[in-house]
Amino acid sequence: MVLLAAMAVWRIPAGMATDPRGPVEDLAEALRRGDMETILEMVEIDAHRAEEFSGLAPERPSGLLSAETIDEGWELPGIVLGETREEGPGLTEKDALSRAVDGRRPPGIRVTTMKFGDLWSVAVRTSQRDSGWIRDWELDSPATTPHLLGSISLPHPALGPLTIGGTTFEPRDDRMALTSNGADALIGVYQVTYEHPMFEPATETVAVRPGGETTLSLEVRELKEEVTDEATEQIRRHIETCVEESTVLRPVGCVIGHDPGHYFPLRGDAVWELERMPELEFEPTASDDHNGRPRAVVTTAVPGEASVTYAYSQEPERTDTVEIVVGGYVESGEDGAPTWRP
Incomplete structure (x- = not known):
């Protein structure tokens, strides 16, 4: 009886040792630092398989989803985390019994609001995927990925170097350059410079929103x-x-x-x-x-x-x-x- 009581006392804090808000806070901190490697790892994105502009060759294989891209010419609105709420089905009889015995919350889904300045906000989900005594909370990667990625598209083929954030894309001589297309990009505000062979370089500022497509204007200035x-x-x-x-x-x-x-x-x-x-x-x-x-x-x-x-x-x-x-x-x-x- 003494042993069972001791185990029950130990299991209560053990089952509650992890925080459903923790992974969201870690993600927010990685976003604030611009730590692309951690961000992609947390949401399980393979940067080398990201969509790319055709007809343009990036400086590095991962294109816009590279650490260099957001090292410069990229910024993110201030992140504020809201309250964490429970989401998911109600307690089953088994869950209720388990909770009554050891004081643990049943496996489920928690949602934390992540607000990016006055531009947009998203609901980030975390879940418990196992049923052991210590059940870690993890990001729901498939649900979180659309909140972190958008895309940048071109209105027409770029004929000269195109710099987005800290990455420059150079035109390449192939037929694919005749198509318009888009590339995956991390959410945030980017500085974009287009160097058309005939015109002086022009810079524009664009915001990439969650799950949305941002079309560049590819503005030009006066003739060289x-x-x-x-x-x-x-x-x-x-x-x-x-x-x-x-x-x-x-x-x-x-x-x-x-x-x-x-x-x-x-x-x-x-x-x-x-x-x-x-x-x-x-x-x-x-x-x-x-x-x-x-x-x-x-x-x-x-x-x-x-x-x-x-x-x-x-x-x-x-x-x-x-x-x-x-x-x-x-x-x-x-x-x-x-x-x-x-």
């Missing part, structure tokens, strides 16, 4: 100076070639042209002379083509001038001056080089 110079040079060569080679008033495919109001046949060839190049502006814009790639729209700030000398039938020769107005857009070609298209 060397791209502006290259596009201006292409337009200059186009105008000079048209002026040198055109022998009619309305040369096909040229930005120069003269419409005197009728179509009488010329006596001989028209002779063009370039008087002044136009002054151009380049404005970044979202593309409306099927690839969704950004372009720079070309507009003419100050028209150029050209003169054309020509004659009709027996009429005397005349010279008229016309404006040169350039439009079109600049886009990145297959090799990444800028190309002006009228």
Whole structure:
């Protein structure tokens, strides 16, 4: 009797020695530290099998689910834990008898609210998976994983380096780069920098929420100076070639042209002379083509001038001056080089 009484006294604290809130507190602390290795281990996620962007090669196999990714350019709103409540079926007759005999709570599920600043909150579940005298509480990994992961997607293929947090993805030359896709990411707020080959790098801040998809804007800024110079040079060569080679008033495919109001046949060839190049502006814009790639729209700030000398039938020769107005857009070609298209 003395032995049985001693065992009963010992079993009561032994059965209650573990705390259903403990694993949630451990997870919250790992999140606060940005300890990716511990986080992934606690929720049993294999980072090497995570979804990745196609057409982009990460610096490391685990991509966004690497410790380096959240070492910089990533932060998490302050975590506040709420109360822990019981969830699950009511006591069975066996559970009630067991509880009456040794004072233990029956196996079940406990839920603790985890609030992330004012952005979102989740309910993290813990459970007891065994029935021994000391029953450890563990995270319910399948239920917890969606609370810790979201995804980042691309609106169109990235043509230049894409840095998310502390990881940079470089474009790779394959057909998969023609698809849009998403990659798994730990919840939190990320700094994202996109370096399009034509535009100055642009940075945006995005929040990855539990179980949600965050689509990047892949914003672009003004054209790089060397791209502006290259596009201006292409337009200059186009105008000079048209002026040198055109022998009619309305040369096909040229930005120069003269419409005197009728179509009488010329006596001989028209002779063009370039008087002044136009002054151009380049404005970044979202593309409306099927690839969704950004372009720079070309507009003419100050028209150029050209003169054309020509004659009709027996009429005397005349010279008229016309404006040169350039439009079109600049886009990145297959090799990444800028190309002006009228």
